[in-house]
Amino acid sequence: MSRESKHRHVAIESIDTENNVLVWAGRKISDIAEEVGHTPFYCYDRDRLDRRVAELRAALPEDISIHYAMKANPMPAVVAHMVTLVDGLDVASGGELRVALDTGIDPQLVSFAGPGKRTEELAQAIASGITLNVESELELERIVRIADQQDRRASVAIRVNPDFELKTSGMKMGGRPAQFGIDAERVPDILRRMNLDEVDFAGFHVYSGSQNLSHEAIIESQTKTLDLCIRLADDAPCPPRLLNIGGGFGIPYFPADRYLDLAPIGENLEQLLPKARASLGDVEVVIELGRYLAGEAGIYVSRVLDKKISRGETFLVVDGGLHHHLAASGNFGQILRKNYPAVVGTAVDNDSMPAATVVGPLCRPLDLLADSMPLGHAEVGDLIVLFQSGAYGLSASPTRFLSHPEPGELLA
Numbered sequence: 001m002s003r004e005s006k007h008r009h010v011a012i013e014s015i016d017t018e019n020n021v022l023v024w025a026g027r028k029i030s031d032i033a034e035e036v037g038h039t040p041f042y043c044y045d046r047d048r049l050d051r052r053v054a055e056l057r058a059a060l061p062e063d064i065s066i067h068y069a070m071k072a073n074p075m076p077a078v079v080a081h082m083v084t085l086v087d088g089l090d091v092a093s094g095g096e097l098r099v100a101l102d103t104g105i106d107p108q109l110v111s112f113a114g115p116g117k118r119t120e121e122l123a124q125a126i127a128s129g130i131t132l133n134v135e136s137e138l139e140l141e142r143i144v145r146i147a148d149q150q151d152r153r154a155s156v157a158i159r160v161n162p163d164f165e166l167k168t169s170g171m172k173m174g175g176r177p178a179q180f181g182i183d184a185e186r187v188p189d190i191l192r193r194m195n196l197d198e199v200d201f202a203g204f205h206v207y208s209g210s211q212n213l214s215h216e217a218i219i220e221s222q223t224k225t226l227d228l229c230i231r232l233a234d235d236a237p238c239p240p241r242l243l244n245i246g247g248g249f250g251i252p253y254f255p256a257d258r259y260l261d262l263a264p265i266g267e268n269l270e271q272l273l274p275k276a277r278a279s280l281g282d283v284e285v286v287i288e289l290g291r292y293l294a295g296e297a298g299i300y301v302s303r304v305l306d307k308k309i310s311r312g313e314t315f316l317v318v319d320g321g322l323h324h325h326l327a328a329s330g331n332f333g334q335i336l337r338k339n340y341p342a343v344v345g346t347a348v349d350n351d352s353m354p355a356a357t358v359v360g361p362l363c364r365p366l367d368l369l370a371d372s373m374p375l376g377h378a379e380v381g382d383l384i385v386l387f388q389s390g391a392y393g394l395s396a397s398p399t400r401f402l403s404h405p406e407p408g409e410l411l412a
Contacts, residue, residue, distance in 0.1 A: 009341035010257065010259065011251075011252055011253075011296065011341040011387050012343060012387055015343070017349070020347055020349055021346055021347075021348065022343060022345040022346075022348055024043060024385075025045040025046070025047065026047070026412075029346065029385060030345070032410075033301060035410075036408045036410060037408075039301060039302055039319055039320070039383065040301060040302040040303070040318070040319055040320030040408075041300075041301050041407050041408035042298055042299070042300050042301075042390075042393055043298065043299050043301065043409075043410055043411075044073070044078055044294070044298045044390055044409075044411045045298070046081055046297075046412065048296060048297035049078070049081060049082065049085065049293065049297045052292070052297065053066065053085040053086060055262065056262070056289075056292075056293075059265070060265070060269060061266065061269050061273055063273065063285070064269060064273075064286075064287055065087040065088060065284055065285065065286045065287070066086045066088075066287055067087060067090050067244070067286050067287070068083075068085075068086045068088075068089055068090070068288075068289065068293055069090045069092075069288050069289060069290030070089055070090065070091050070290070071090075071096065071290060072291050072293070072294050072392060073290070073294040073298070073390055073392075073393070073395065074099055074395055075394075075395075077409075078411055079099050079100065079103055080102075080103045081411060083105050086293075087109065087286070088109035088110060088111070088286065089103075089105060089110050089111075090110070090111050090244075090290075091110060091111070091113075092112070092113060092114040093114065093121065094118070094120065094124050097110070097112060097121070097124060097125060097128065097130065101128060107130045108129060108131070108155075110131070111130060111132070111157065111205070111244065112130055112133060113133040113135070113159060113205060113207075114133075116135075117132075117139065119142070119146065122139075122142060122146050125154075126143065126146055126147050126150055127150060127152070131156065131157055131202045132154060132155065132157070133158075133181075133205040133244075134156050134157065134158050134159060135159050135180065135181055136182060137182065137190060143199065144195075147199070153198065155199075155200045155202050156200065156201060157201075157202040157203045157205045157240075157244065158181075158190065158203075158204055158232075159180065159181035159206075160181050160187055160206045160229075160232065161178050161181035161183045161184060162184050162224070162225065162228055163184045163185065164208065164221070164224050180207070181205070181206075184228060184232070187232050187235075188232065188234075188235040189235075191235040191236050191237060192235050194237045201237055201238055201240070202241060202242045203240030203241055203242035203244070203283065204232060204233075204240060205244040205246075206225045206229065206243075206244070206245055206246055207247070207288065208221050208246060209221070209246075209248050210247065210250070210291065211248070211250040211291060212248045212260075213250040213252065213258065213259075215261045215262070215264045215265050216264075218248055218249065218260075219265060219268045221246075221248065222245055222265070222272065223268065223272060225245045226276050229243050229276070230275075230276060230280060233279070239283070240280060240283055241283055242283065242284050242286065243283055243286065244286040246288055247287055247288045247290070249289055249291075249292035250291070250292070251291060251292060251295045251296050251388060252388075253338070253340055253341075255338070260292075269285075273285060291392065294391045295388055295389075295392075296388055299385050299386060300320065300325050300328065300389040300393060300407075301320075301345060301383050301386075302319050302320030302360075303318060303319050303381065303383055303384070304317070304378050304379065304380050304381060304383075305317050305319055307378070307380055314354065314357070314376045315358075315359055316356050316357070316358045316359070316375065316378055317360070318360060318361075318369065318384055319360075320360055320384075321359070321361060321362050321367040321369065322362065322364070322366060322369075322397065322401075323367075323397060323399055323400075323402065323404055324393075324394060324399065324406075324407045325369065325389065325393055325394075325397055326397040327340075327396060327397075328340045328386050328389065328393075329366060329367065329369060330368070332396060337368070339370050340369075340370070340387065340388055341386070342358070342369070342370045342384060342385060343375070343384075343385050343387075344375055344385075345385040346381075346383045347377060347378060347379075347382055350377035352376075352377060353374040353377055354374065354376030355372045355373060355374055355375075356372070356374075356375045356376035357370060357373075358373070358384055361404065362401065362404075363402070370384070370386070394406075
Protein backbone atom coordinates (compact mmCIF):
# COMPACT_ATOMS: atom_id res chain seq x y z
CA MET A 1 0.00 0.00 0.00
CA SER A 2 1.03 3.63 -0.34
CA ARG A 3 1.52 5.70 2.78
CA GLU A 4 2.07 9.39 3.43
CA SER A 5 5.34 9.93 5.25
CA LYS A 6 5.62 11.93 8.44
CA HIS A 7 9.12 12.93 7.36
CA ARG A 8 9.80 16.31 5.79
CA HIS A 9 11.79 15.00 2.82
CA VAL A 10 9.73 15.30 -0.36
CA ALA A 11 11.51 12.24 -1.74
CA ILE A 12 9.64 9.98 0.70
CA GLU A 13 6.35 11.80 1.03
CA SER A 14 4.75 8.79 -0.56
CA ILE A 15 6.41 5.38 -0.44
CA ASP A 16 5.05 1.88 -0.78
CA THR A 17 4.99 -0.60 2.08
CA GLU A 18 3.74 -4.11 2.71
CA ASN A 19 3.19 -5.11 6.33
CA ASN A 20 5.27 -2.08 7.32
CA VAL A 21 8.19 -3.21 5.15
CA LEU A 22 9.44 -0.91 2.40
CA VAL A 23 8.54 -1.98 -1.13
CA TRP A 24 11.14 -1.01 -3.73
CA ALA A 25 11.09 -1.96 -7.40
CA GLY A 26 7.90 -3.87 -6.69
CA ARG A 27 9.45 -6.06 -3.98
CA LYS A 28 9.85 -5.98 -0.22
CA ILE A 29 13.28 -4.73 0.77
CA SER A 30 13.77 -7.77 3.01
CA ASP A 31 13.29 -10.07 0.01
CA ILE A 32 15.77 -8.05 -2.06
CA ALA A 33 18.31 -8.30 0.78
CA GLU A 34 17.90 -12.08 0.82
CA GLU A 35 18.46 -12.24 -2.92
CA VAL A 36 21.64 -10.15 -2.71
CA GLY A 37 22.82 -12.41 0.09
CA HIS A 38 24.52 -9.72 2.16
CA THR A 39 24.41 -6.12 3.23
CA PRO A 40 25.24 -3.37 2.47
CA PHE A 41 24.05 -3.01 -1.12
CA TYR A 42 22.77 -0.55 -3.68
CA CYS A 43 19.56 -1.29 -5.54
CA TYR A 44 18.52 0.61 -8.68
CA ASP A 45 14.95 0.55 -9.95
CA ARG A 46 14.68 0.26 -13.75
CA ASP A 47 11.05 1.42 -13.69
CA ARG A 48 12.09 4.68 -12.03
CA LEU A 49 14.77 5.17 -14.69
CA ASP A 50 12.13 4.59 -17.37
CA ARG A 51 9.69 7.04 -15.80
CA ARG A 52 12.26 9.78 -15.38
CA VAL A 53 13.29 9.67 -19.04
CA ALA A 54 9.62 9.56 -20.10
CA GLU A 55 8.89 12.63 -17.94
CA LEU A 56 11.75 14.47 -19.63
CA ARG A 57 10.59 13.48 -23.11
CA ALA A 58 7.10 14.77 -22.30
CA ALA A 59 8.35 18.12 -20.97
CA LEU A 60 11.10 18.95 -23.47
CA PRO A 61 10.86 19.63 -27.21
CA GLU A 62 10.79 16.48 -29.33
CA ASP A 63 13.96 17.44 -31.17
CA ILE A 64 16.09 17.75 -28.03
CA SER A 65 18.51 14.84 -27.58
CA ILE A 66 19.08 13.42 -24.09
CA HIS A 67 22.48 12.02 -23.18
CA TYR A 68 23.30 10.07 -20.03
CA ALA A 69 26.41 11.22 -18.15
CA MET A 70 27.88 7.91 -17.04
CA LYS A 71 29.96 9.40 -14.24
CA ALA A 72 26.77 9.64 -12.19
CA ASN A 73 26.40 5.85 -12.15
CA PRO A 74 28.64 3.71 -14.39
CA MET A 75 27.30 0.32 -13.24
CA PRO A 76 27.33 -1.72 -16.49
CA ALA A 77 23.75 -2.99 -16.06
CA VAL A 78 22.48 0.56 -15.48
CA VAL A 79 24.38 1.88 -18.51
CA ALA A 80 23.09 -0.95 -20.70
CA HIS A 81 19.54 -0.10 -19.65
CA MET A 82 20.01 3.64 -20.15
CA VAL A 83 21.21 3.05 -23.71
CA THR A 84 17.71 1.79 -24.52
CA LEU A 85 16.18 5.05 -23.21
CA VAL A 86 18.46 7.93 -24.21
CA ASP A 87 20.07 9.27 -27.39
CA GLY A 88 23.72 9.07 -26.38
CA LEU A 89 26.28 8.61 -23.62
CA ASP A 90 28.91 10.90 -22.16
CA VAL A 91 31.98 9.35 -20.54
CA ALA A 92 34.74 10.79 -18.38
CA SER A 93 37.44 8.10 -18.53
CA GLY A 94 38.77 5.27 -20.63
CA GLY A 95 37.17 2.82 -18.24
CA GLU A 96 33.75 4.38 -18.72
CA LEU A 97 34.32 4.39 -22.48
CA ARG A 98 34.90 0.63 -22.39
CA VAL A 99 31.61 0.12 -20.51
CA ALA A 100 29.81 2.38 -23.00
CA LEU A 101 31.13 0.58 -26.05
CA ASP A 102 30.32 -2.81 -24.52
CA THR A 103 26.62 -1.88 -24.69
CA GLY A 104 26.83 -1.95 -28.49
CA ILE A 105 26.01 1.74 -28.84
CA ASP A 106 27.02 3.51 -32.05
CA PRO A 107 30.35 5.20 -31.14
CA GLN A 108 29.18 8.37 -32.89
CA LEU A 109 26.64 8.76 -30.06
CA VAL A 110 29.35 8.83 -27.39
CA SER A 111 31.38 11.82 -26.22
CA PHE A 112 34.33 12.04 -23.82
CA ALA A 113 34.78 15.05 -21.52
CA GLY A 114 37.19 15.80 -18.72
CA PRO A 115 40.53 17.50 -18.16
CA GLY A 116 43.78 15.58 -18.15
CA LYS A 117 42.90 12.78 -20.55
CA ARG A 118 45.80 10.34 -20.69
CA THR A 119 47.54 9.57 -23.98
CA GLU A 120 46.15 6.02 -23.90
CA GLU A 121 42.63 7.37 -23.38
CA LEU A 122 42.93 9.77 -26.30
CA ALA A 123 44.23 6.97 -28.50
CA GLN A 124 41.41 4.67 -27.37
CA ALA A 125 38.80 7.37 -28.07
CA ILE A 126 40.15 8.24 -31.53
CA ALA A 127 40.37 4.59 -32.54
CA SER A 128 36.80 3.93 -31.42
CA GLY A 129 35.37 6.87 -33.38
CA ILE A 130 33.72 8.78 -30.53
CA THR A 131 33.73 12.58 -30.13
CA LEU A 132 36.35 14.13 -27.87
CA ASN A 133 35.40 17.27 -25.96
CA VAL A 134 38.60 19.31 -26.07
CA GLU A 135 39.57 20.84 -22.73
CA SER A 136 42.69 22.84 -23.72
CA GLU A 137 44.81 23.96 -26.65
CA LEU A 138 47.51 21.50 -25.67
CA GLU A 139 44.99 18.66 -25.59
CA LEU A 140 43.90 19.56 -29.13
CA GLU A 141 47.53 19.38 -30.28
CA ARG A 142 47.88 15.95 -28.67
CA ILE A 143 44.67 14.74 -30.34
CA VAL A 144 45.92 15.87 -33.78
CA ARG A 145 49.26 14.14 -33.24
CA ILE A 146 47.76 10.85 -32.05
CA ALA A 147 45.15 10.82 -34.83
CA ASP A 148 47.92 11.35 -37.39
CA GLN A 149 49.82 8.39 -35.93
CA GLN A 150 46.68 6.28 -36.35
CA ASP A 151 46.02 7.69 -39.84
CA ARG A 152 42.61 8.82 -38.64
CA ARG A 153 40.77 12.12 -38.32
CA ALA A 154 39.48 12.67 -34.78
CA SER A 155 35.98 13.98 -34.11
CA VAL A 156 36.26 16.92 -31.70
CA ALA A 157 33.99 19.39 -29.97
CA ILE A 158 35.31 22.42 -28.11
CA ARG A 159 34.37 22.42 -24.46
CA VAL A 160 33.77 26.05 -23.62
CA ASN A 161 34.27 27.63 -20.22
CA PRO A 162 31.48 30.22 -20.53
CA ASP A 163 31.64 33.82 -19.39
CA PHE A 164 28.66 33.28 -17.07
CA GLU A 165 27.77 30.99 -14.15
CA LEU A 166 24.77 28.78 -13.53
CA LYS A 167 23.21 30.66 -10.62
CA THR A 168 22.14 28.79 -7.46
CA SER A 169 24.01 25.73 -8.71
CA GLY A 170 25.15 23.15 -6.18
CA MET A 171 28.42 22.79 -8.11
CA LYS A 172 29.68 25.53 -10.43
CA MET A 173 31.84 24.31 -13.32
CA GLY A 174 32.12 27.41 -15.51
CA GLY A 175 32.06 31.18 -15.61
CA ARG A 176 35.25 31.50 -13.56
CA PRO A 177 38.85 30.33 -13.76
CA ALA A 178 38.50 26.56 -14.10
CA GLN A 179 40.23 23.39 -15.22
CA PHE A 180 37.15 22.62 -17.33
CA GLY A 181 37.09 23.69 -20.96
CA ILE A 182 38.64 26.59 -22.84
CA ASP A 183 37.76 30.13 -21.84
CA ALA A 184 35.11 31.49 -24.21
CA GLU A 185 37.24 34.48 -25.17
CA ARG A 186 40.04 32.17 -26.38
CA VAL A 187 37.83 29.89 -28.46
CA PRO A 188 37.50 32.07 -31.62
CA ASP A 189 41.25 32.06 -32.25
CA ILE A 190 41.41 28.28 -31.82
CA LEU A 191 38.54 27.82 -34.25
CA ARG A 192 40.15 30.05 -36.86
CA ARG A 193 43.34 27.98 -36.69
CA MET A 194 41.57 24.62 -36.81
CA ASN A 195 42.46 22.46 -39.83
CA LEU A 196 39.65 20.23 -41.09
CA ASP A 197 42.22 17.99 -42.76
CA GLU A 198 43.41 17.14 -39.25
CA VAL A 199 40.17 17.03 -37.24
CA ASP A 200 36.45 16.63 -37.79
CA PHE A 201 34.84 19.61 -36.02
CA ALA A 202 31.60 18.44 -34.36
CA GLY A 203 30.53 21.49 -32.35
CA PHE A 204 30.48 22.81 -28.81
CA HIS A 205 30.05 21.51 -25.28
CA VAL A 206 29.10 23.99 -22.54
CA TYR A 207 28.53 22.82 -18.97
CA SER A 208 28.22 25.61 -16.43
CA GLY A 209 27.07 23.77 -13.30
CA SER A 210 25.04 20.98 -11.71
CA GLN A 211 22.45 20.13 -9.04
CA ASN A 212 20.19 23.12 -9.66
CA LEU A 213 16.57 23.15 -8.51
CA SER A 214 15.75 26.60 -9.92
CA HIS A 215 14.09 26.52 -13.32
CA GLU A 216 14.69 30.28 -13.62
CA ALA A 217 18.45 29.79 -13.29
CA ILE A 218 18.48 26.90 -15.77
CA ILE A 219 16.44 28.90 -18.29
CA GLU A 220 18.85 31.82 -17.99
CA SER A 221 21.85 29.52 -18.41
CA GLN A 222 20.41 27.70 -21.45
CA THR A 223 19.51 30.99 -23.12
CA LYS A 224 23.01 32.38 -22.60
CA THR A 225 24.57 29.09 -23.68
CA LEU A 226 22.77 28.99 -27.01
CA ASP A 227 23.57 32.66 -27.63
CA LEU A 228 27.23 31.94 -26.88
CA CYS A 229 27.34 28.96 -29.27
CA ILE A 230 25.72 30.99 -32.06
CA ARG A 231 28.33 33.72 -31.54
CA LEU A 232 31.26 31.30 -31.47
CA ALA A 233 30.07 29.49 -34.58
CA ASP A 234 30.92 32.59 -36.63
CA ASP A 235 34.58 31.59 -36.38
CA ALA A 236 34.12 27.83 -36.77
CA PRO A 237 35.76 26.11 -39.77
CA CYS A 238 32.38 24.58 -40.65
CA PRO A 239 28.84 24.73 -39.25
CA PRO A 240 28.55 22.81 -35.96
CA ARG A 241 26.41 19.70 -36.07
CA LEU A 242 26.27 19.28 -32.28
CA LEU A 243 25.56 21.62 -29.37
CA ASN A 244 25.80 20.01 -25.95
CA ILE A 245 24.28 22.64 -23.66
CA GLY A 246 24.94 20.65 -20.49
CA GLY A 247 22.33 19.83 -17.91
CA GLY A 248 22.45 21.03 -14.34
CA PHE A 249 19.03 19.61 -13.42
CA GLY A 250 18.95 18.84 -9.69
CA ILE A 251 17.03 16.45 -7.47
CA PRO A 252 15.77 17.09 -3.91
CA TYR A 253 18.14 15.67 -1.32
CA PHE A 254 17.33 17.65 1.79
CA PRO A 255 14.23 18.71 3.77
CA ALA A 256 13.87 22.18 2.24
CA ASP A 257 14.41 21.00 -1.36
CA ARG A 258 11.55 20.80 -3.85
CA TYR A 259 11.30 19.15 -7.25
CA LEU A 260 12.56 21.00 -10.31
CA ASP A 261 9.73 22.36 -12.47
CA LEU A 262 10.39 21.07 -15.99
CA ALA A 263 7.48 22.77 -17.76
CA PRO A 264 8.95 26.29 -18.04
CA ILE A 265 12.32 24.85 -19.10
CA GLY A 266 10.63 23.00 -21.95
CA GLU A 267 8.61 26.06 -22.95
CA ASN A 268 11.75 28.21 -23.08
CA LEU A 269 13.59 25.66 -25.23
CA GLU A 270 10.65 25.62 -27.64
CA GLN A 271 11.32 29.32 -28.17
CA LEU A 272 15.12 29.02 -28.33
CA LEU A 273 15.59 26.13 -30.75
CA PRO A 274 14.15 27.83 -33.86
CA LYS A 275 16.53 30.76 -33.29
CA ALA A 276 19.50 28.42 -32.94
CA ARG A 277 18.64 26.48 -36.08
CA ALA A 278 17.96 29.65 -38.06
CA SER A 279 21.57 30.63 -37.38
CA LEU A 280 23.27 27.23 -37.38
CA GLY A 281 21.18 25.01 -39.61
CA ASP A 282 20.11 21.49 -38.68
CA VAL A 283 22.20 21.27 -35.52
CA GLU A 284 21.56 18.61 -32.86
CA VAL A 285 20.97 20.15 -29.42
CA VAL A 286 21.87 17.85 -26.54
CA ILE A 287 21.03 18.02 -22.85
CA GLU A 288 23.46 15.95 -20.79
CA LEU A 289 22.12 14.59 -17.51
CA GLY A 290 23.43 12.12 -14.96
CA ARG A 291 22.19 12.75 -11.45
CA TYR A 292 18.75 13.83 -12.67
CA LEU A 293 18.25 10.55 -14.52
CA ALA A 294 19.70 8.09 -12.01
CA GLY A 295 19.76 9.77 -8.60
CA GLU A 296 16.22 9.05 -7.46
CA ALA A 297 16.25 5.54 -8.90
CA GLY A 298 18.69 4.17 -6.32
CA ILE A 299 18.77 3.28 -2.63
CA TYR A 300 21.60 2.27 -0.31
CA VAL A 301 20.75 -0.43 2.23
CA SER A 302 22.70 -1.37 5.36
CA ARG A 303 21.91 -3.52 8.38
CA VAL A 304 21.93 -2.49 12.06
CA LEU A 305 24.73 -4.31 13.89
CA ASP A 306 24.50 -2.54 17.24
CA LYS A 307 22.22 -0.15 19.08
CA LYS A 308 23.69 1.87 21.90
CA ILE A 309 22.93 4.83 24.11
CA SER A 310 25.66 7.39 24.74
CA ARG A 311 24.87 10.19 27.19
CA GLY A 312 21.23 10.13 26.29
CA GLU A 313 21.62 9.84 22.49
CA THR A 314 20.78 6.70 20.50
CA PHE A 315 23.28 5.41 17.96
CA LEU A 316 22.58 2.77 15.33
CA VAL A 317 25.82 1.17 14.13
CA VAL A 318 25.38 -0.31 10.65
CA ASP A 319 27.57 -2.38 8.35
CA GLY A 320 27.76 0.40 5.74
CA GLY A 321 29.25 3.86 5.87
CA LEU A 322 31.10 6.65 4.13
CA HIS A 323 33.41 4.14 2.43
CA HIS A 324 30.39 3.09 0.35
CA HIS A 325 28.37 6.32 0.31
CA LEU A 326 30.67 9.28 0.74
CA ALA A 327 28.06 11.80 -0.42
CA ALA A 328 25.54 10.77 2.25
CA SER A 329 28.19 11.32 4.91
CA GLY A 330 28.48 14.94 3.77
CA ASN A 331 32.05 14.64 2.51
CA PHE A 332 31.55 14.87 -1.25
CA GLY A 333 31.72 18.62 -1.75
CA GLN A 334 28.95 19.70 0.63
CA ILE A 335 29.61 22.90 2.55
CA LEU A 336 27.17 22.00 5.31
CA ARG A 337 26.19 18.40 6.01
CA LYS A 338 22.48 17.60 5.73
CA ASN A 339 20.64 14.31 5.99
CA TYR A 340 19.63 12.28 2.96
CA PRO A 341 16.06 10.93 3.28
CA ALA A 342 16.09 7.65 5.18
CA VAL A 343 13.73 5.08 6.71
CA VAL A 344 13.94 1.85 8.64
CA GLY A 345 13.17 -0.41 5.71
CA THR A 346 11.96 -3.34 7.80
CA ALA A 347 9.89 -1.20 10.19
CA VAL A 348 8.94 1.87 8.20
CA ASP A 349 6.36 3.29 10.58
CA ASN A 350 6.28 3.40 14.34
CA ASP A 351 4.05 5.24 16.79
CA SER A 352 6.90 7.02 18.55
CA MET A 353 9.75 7.05 16.00
CA PRO A 354 12.34 8.55 18.37
CA ALA A 355 15.51 10.12 17.05
CA ALA A 356 18.69 8.16 16.40
CA THR A 357 22.00 8.75 14.65
CA VAL A 358 23.17 6.18 12.11
CA VAL A 359 26.92 5.59 11.94
CA GLY A 360 29.16 3.12 10.14
CA PRO A 361 31.88 0.72 11.30
CA LEU A 362 34.86 2.91 10.44
CA CYS A 363 37.15 4.37 13.06
CA ARG A 364 36.33 7.92 11.96
CA PRO A 365 33.87 10.43 13.47
CA LEU A 366 32.97 11.48 9.90
CA ASP A 367 31.43 8.04 9.29
CA LEU A 368 27.90 9.39 9.63
CA LEU A 369 24.93 8.39 7.48
CA ALA A 370 22.01 9.99 9.36
CA ASP A 371 22.16 12.56 12.14
CA SER A 372 19.31 12.62 14.71
CA MET A 373 16.62 11.31 12.38
CA PRO A 374 13.38 9.55 13.44
CA LEU A 375 14.89 6.08 13.17
CA GLY A 376 15.27 5.22 16.86
CA HIS A 377 12.70 2.43 16.75
CA ALA A 378 15.13 0.32 14.71
CA GLU A 379 16.60 -2.77 16.35
CA VAL A 380 19.62 -4.94 15.62
CA GLY A 381 19.00 -6.74 12.33
CA ASP A 382 16.76 -4.05 10.84
CA LEU A 383 17.59 -2.52 7.46
CA ILE A 384 18.33 1.20 7.14
CA VAL A 385 17.51 2.59 3.68
CA LEU A 386 18.94 5.82 2.26
CA PHE A 387 17.10 7.25 -0.73
CA GLN A 388 18.38 9.51 -3.55
CA SER A 389 21.38 7.16 -3.85
CA GLY A 390 21.37 6.27 -7.53
CA ALA A 391 24.03 8.82 -8.50
CA TYR A 392 27.51 9.55 -7.14
CA GLY A 393 27.22 6.72 -4.66
CA LEU A 394 29.45 3.67 -4.84
CA SER A 395 31.75 4.85 -7.63
CA ALA A 396 32.32 8.17 -5.82
CA SER A 397 33.33 6.54 -2.51
CA PRO A 398 36.62 5.33 -0.95
CA THR A 399 35.70 1.65 -0.95
CA ARG A 400 39.17 0.40 -0.01
CA PHE A 401 39.35 2.40 3.22
CA LEU A 402 40.04 0.03 6.16
CA SER A 403 39.64 -2.97 3.83
CA HIS A 404 35.95 -3.53 4.51
CA PRO A 405 34.02 -5.63 1.95
CA GLU A 406 32.54 -3.82 -1.04
CA PRO A 407 28.75 -3.49 -1.18
CA GLY A 408 26.59 -5.31 -3.67
CA GLU A 409 24.83 -3.66 -6.60
CA LEU A 410 21.78 -4.76 -8.51
CA LEU A 411 19.34 -3.40 -11.05
CA ALA A 412 15.84 -4.57 -10.19
